[in-house]
Amino acid sequence: MKNRVQELRKEKRITQEELAGLCNVTRQTIISLENGRYNPSIFLARKIxxxxxxTIEEVFLFEEDNHELR
Incomplete structure (x- = not known):
């Protein structure tokens, strides 16, 4: 899943540490999110x-695979 967290954070001039504090997570979690190494829980996605x-969909970009849902 791709996301716009880093882009949005920089637009708002919020540091990783500040965003982490607002979300009640570690800075490492924000770093991992921004680098695409971590997919957030629905609760964290909503908070961000x-x-x-x-909306969650405006921040987190869900990639569709080529398989139909059955």
Whole structure:
């Protein structure tokens, strides 16, 4: 899953440490999110979206695979 966390954080001039504090997670979690090494829980995704006044879908870009759901 791709995300816009780093882009949005920089637009708002928020440091990784500040965003981590607002989300009640570690800076390492934010770093991992921004580098695409970690997919957040739905609760963390919602919190991040709320901080940026966006929907989860506007922050986290779900990649569709080529398989149909059955």
């Amino acid at each position: 979206a709320q901080i940026f006044h966006l």
